[in-house]
Amino acid sequence: MNGHLKVLVVDDHELVRAGMRRLLEENPQIGFIFEANSGEEALEMAATQPFDLVLMDISLPGINGLEASDKLLSLAPDSRIIMVTGKLEGGHIRKLLNAGVRGYITKGSSSDEMDKAMRIVMDGEQYLSPDVAQQVAMDVINGDNQNPFDKLTSRESEIITLLLRGHRNRQISSNLHISEKTVSTHRTRAFEKLQVKTTAELVRLAIRFDLWNED
Known part of the structure; x- marks a missing residue:
């Protein structure tokens, strides 16, 4: 990652946003951090300025993270989106990745893992945290659980x-x-x-x- 990245954190819980902001502020590659408490607010912000990276919660009131990501990528195709979730659902993960989302990590991820995910995603690759990758594999094996x-x-x-x-x-x-x-x-x-x-x-x-x- 080069330069001062503009990052948008989207989560409806202020404490979660504050915690993620603290982690992001430790990364010297990140110069600007913005926050949105809903998918609707994130879309309004994305319509007026580009973001290099978006950390998006999937469980949002109103427009959920899946819908918001799809619409955001329509507005700004070059944005890199990493989903940050408290629940693991393989079907959602596959659908999001197919739609253009670049990464998927859990809210329990460490700061080191978040930095790794951001670095890999900004380099143009996809990233799944180990527990997410395991869930995707299990859902493929247990086809009956597909969403x-x-x-x-x-x-x-x-x-x-x-x-x-x-x-x-x-x-x-x-x-x-x-x-x-x-x-x-x-x-x-x-x-x-x-x-x-x-x-x-x-x-x-x-x-x-x-x-x-x-x-």
């Missing part, structure tokens, strides 16, 4: 996310600027892939894979 939401296309994922937020077809049509018929078609295909028939079944499945909560 069914990984089968969805980007458009289907958008529609399912809005359904989980309580939106109806007409609202989704307006939000995504597509016809209600198109919404219905994508919804039907998504339900078939997820093997659910009702919104209630969809909610139960989302809860099972930690994609939705009742709060």
